[in-house]
Amino acid sequence: MSSFEPIAIIARLTLREAFRRRLLWVLVGLTALIVVLTWWAFGRIAEASPITGAVQILGVSQVTVMLAFMFSFVLAMTAVFAGSPAIGPDIENGLLLAMLARPIRRSEVMLGRWFGLAVVLVVYALVAGYLELGAVVLATGYAPVDPLMAPLYLAGESLILLTLAIVLSTRVASVAGGAVAVVGYGLAWMAGVMGGVGEAFHNDLLRWAGILARLVLPSDVLWRGSAGALSPPDSTLGAAGVNAAIYRFSPFSGTAPGLPWLAWSIVWVVGALALGIVLLRRREL
């Protein structure tokens, strides 16, 4: 059984590397830029038409969800680009040889890398997410259904993609692993859209395809949770003449994932990490 000390050593090393390689500074800079641009752009929208009527609120909510989708994409790519080279290159260039000759297990190296990058992603997702949301609220006064949960779902989504990328990096070259993770992310999103269509039009085949895709890669579950949290309340939708039940199935809306899907997301991450550890243990150095 692993003690946490070696994992903490590798996690700290990973954080220092992210800091030293300016990943954190790049993220901080980009966040500041996006927050300022968001505040400016939403301010201009509010200037053009006061956000008072249901239709205007619906319009702002759609732009907010689009902004969140862009942020979700940036987070997903950051997770993939940070996770894909986390293990493989260190094996290929021999860096791990000297480290693993110390009293540290491969599983501890892998978990340490995961924890270190997870801290970077979660902190980035929460800080940037809340700042951007704050800029929207300040500029427009728009109040989504559950603004506090949205960045948390996005952070969870990035952890799923980070896990996928790190597991792939135990066996696949960085570029290939990154490509697989990005394609997986895109397919999961698309499968979520098709599943939503299946739900809306009572097509069981599409509905089950969507569920199966979410079981294989539950990133879209969390994205839809985030989109749902940023949507307006049902009363606003009704006032704008929109069927709330149908609206929740659109690609840029959703509902809270619910406990079973949240539990599955956690089980998926734990299971994928366990698989990654097995793959890494079996890899010849």
Add this chain to the structure above:
Amino acid sequence: MASQVPSAATTTAAAGEAASAVAKSSGGEPAIETRELRKEYGRILALAGLTMTVPRGEVFGFLGPNGAGKTTAVKLLLGLSKPTAGEGRVLGAPLGDVEPRRRIGYLPELFRYQGWMSAREVLALHCELARLPRAEWEPEIRAALELVGLTDRADSRTETFSKGMQQRLGLGVALLGRPDLVVLDEPTSALDPVGRQDVRAIIGALRDRGTTVFLNSHLLTEVERVCDRVAIVDRGRVVAELSMAELTRESGVGIRVGGPDGIGREVAARYGRIRLDGEWLYVDSIAEAEVPDLVAELVARGAAIHAVVPTRHSLEERFMSLLATPPDVGDTAEPVAEAGGQLVAEPVTEAGGEPGAADGAEAAAGKGRP
């Protein structure tokens, strides 16, 4: 590089020395012991059945041509790879056990350290990984930097280092914390002649301190100069294990002889194996006490003796003769090493130094090397 093994860490070394002494006196258990250790990469046989014993406190040379399985053996000993069959113990613990790695220092053949870190930070990281008490880090790091001659570059990022400097850093990393066992895999492959001499001095100092050194090399002169004992591995098996004293005992004599045709050969053949090289007649495996009798008989038979010079087998000669003998392996998997595997005799000037191609086992197994 400084020629003495640490340490500025002498203030904190006493405890380590005591622990080391305890370890060394723990029942006289060998530092390394393996029995029929075997490693296959799919259908590729990298190690056919390694059986050897490395006593504590010795400098042990592990020799063989490229692809003989040397680096594979080192990885098995350090738990970096799992054996397909066989068993072994390192510092009294079974192979793969994590705990003894606190007392092992390792310089990999493929030395590479975090390029974004300074030399000092790399050493600190390994102090942490080796779980050295925090109070020992600073003196250990200072001593290691001084030992390998990197004090002036301690705060430079390692990605700015030459290969030789990176190898020096790797040696410093391997010596942190006064380990009981130091495993050096081709430790001078990137070093200049001065650096090699320094490494030899460091190995000598380690021996004086009672540290076991496992030196994996194909540079024969290097091994001949520093090792107490050598094992020769070929096609994944140890084909000979002997002490340097045993090697040098196998002496002979060279005689520059003139006179009646064939008289020298006729007489000398009764004393040992003979070979001719111009005017020189070499007699191998002759007992030292018999040399005066041989010379006297030659003179009595009318031969003119111009010179008599004692000779001894070089490590290179011995190894080449051993490797020339086809082994009786009888394994089903494909052996990695081809007959063309060559040992490298270090040039007298020591101007050479780049090792040969990567071990065939790893190359064949698809292991990446830059």
